[in-house]
Amino acid sequence: MRLPNRVALVTGASSGIGAAVAQALAADGATVVVNYPGGSPDAANVVVKTITDAGGRAIALAADVSKEDQVQAMFAETIRQFGTLHILVANAGIQQDSPFADMTLAQWQRVIDVNLTGQFLCAREAVREFLRRGPQPAMGRATGVIVHMSSVHEVIPWGGHVNYATSKGGIMQLMKSLAQELAPQKIRVNSIGPGAIKTPINTSAWSTPEAEQKLLTLIPYNRVGEPADIGGLAAWLCSDEADYITGQTIFMDGGMTLYPGFATGG
């Protein structure tokens, strides 16, 4: 167990990558807050039950990460129940795709609000708590750890998804600037940049053999990733084994960022 007794909050944890991250952190000993955006708690409760059935500790808390009051209430409730917070995985994200000329301001704004402003709001509340609590050596070498869920699209441009790619490019500078500012306080801030991972956000890209075959032309390692791939990386990145890593994006993409089109020429 690499995260015994740590308190972790994972946003957007009722499905996909967030659910796998929550399970991986819990398997390493962390108590996990499974955030979901409101509405039915059923999916979040399934994730909580999976964790508790395996002997772990978790609760579900609702908050739309783009809403300041809801984010603050969620962090306050976490601290009320568990005393403090050691780990934030800011994972919640959405796509609202459109050719650029047809993209509405609402589509642009919602994706920026959830994917970028949501990460700012959650990171700010986490940092406030880390600074309030101060070092707690029994809970790891870092005073606090933040992992932002970015994407290969923080570096790979993505036509038809300009709002999404812009949000992920923004996360890169959010993460690096935070890491630079907060390293002296022993707060580590990094990103994970997933490539194609089988989750509800991109079902159409892998759910038929034809679609998966087309997707694989972008992945030199020749398999589509699974949420558990990212879960394992997140747990390691939050642990003392990664204590000297801050300000980095770790791409986990089967080689998608290796410009596979150049493999046989260029």
Ligand code: NAD
């Ligand atoms: P997903 O749709 O399963 O997960 C997104 C989660 O965010 C859902 O649980 C959803 O309920 C939650 N969410 C949406 N809006 C929210 C809000 N306002 N407040 C709180 N929660 C909200 O898809 P996923 O693939 O697991 O996506 C998770 C993260 O991984 C996203 O940031 C996404 O951009 C990123 N990502 C995914 C892939 C991939 O291939 N699946 C690749 C790169 C990056």
